[in-house]
Amino acid sequence: MSAVHLDIRGRIAELRLDNPARLNAFSVEMLGHLAAHLDTIERSDDIACVLVTAEPARAFCSGADINGWGDLSPAEFARHWVRSGHRLFDRLARLARPTIAVLHAHAFGGGLELAAACDIRVMAPKTTLALPEAGIGIVPGWSGTQRLARLLPPPVVREMALFGRRITADRALALGFAAEVAEDPRAAAEAIAEGVLRLSPRAVETAKAMLLAGCGEDSAAFIEALGSAAISASADRAEGVASFREKRPPVFPGT
Secondary structure, three states: OOEEEEEEEOOEEEEEEEOHHHOOOEOHHHHHHHHHHHHHHHHOOOOOEEEEEEOOOOEEEOOEOHHHHOOOOHHHHHHHHHHHHHHHHHHHHOOOOOEEEEEOOEEEOHHHHHHHOOOEEEEOOOOEEEOOHHHHOOOOOOOOOOHHHHHOOHHHHHHHHHHOOOEEHHHHHHOOOOOEEOOOHHHHHHHHHHHHOOOOHHHHHHHHHHHHHHOOOOHHHHHHHHHHHHHHOOHHHHHHHHHHHHOOOOOOOOO
8 A cells, every 4th residue: 555644843844755665666556645644744833844745765755656647548547647746746835834855765757756846855875866767758747847957057957857867966956956975865954954043933934935936936825825814914994804893994094
């Protein structure tokens, strides 16, 4: 059985891929689990940071399980598999809480796209990154040619997508894609997450929203959220709610 588990310890949540027999490749069931867990995280005010990890295997995530999409029709493949995964990874990227991908081993295809959807990445020294889709007759479909191209220099993404080359952990660190390379990436990631707990939750959430808007990730939603936050703190909102409940015309300050 493949799964994505959600473990919450204090204010740190962990999303853990569990499909080691398939090198933690994403199955249809795992996409459903991820969607449900993102709902839980988004509704919680207590979670301050999210770790994305995987069960021990030779890969953090080898991508999308061919058994999950290999027999789909072209329309089903594009409409359901690719779009569903893309929407989920977008949701992960836009979580209000900071996220850390913990790469204990190789991240290929969808696994690399999952790591790219996190805010930062901590990698084990022997970890490599790859976009091997062309080798099986497909292309990256969960933001490998879009979000990843904003995080790595375009020539490097071309190396991976067009020539099948792997990127080492040391090179990923030098390029800024990895925040840290550590013998124990989980311990290093947990130490980073503990640091988040000492920061202002509202400041971190606002800073992340601003950063997402700055890189074009979620600018429309940020503009509306910013405006909504400003008006919600105003006397006009308080008067509008009060007048509605009291069934009277509102009297806004300054009118």
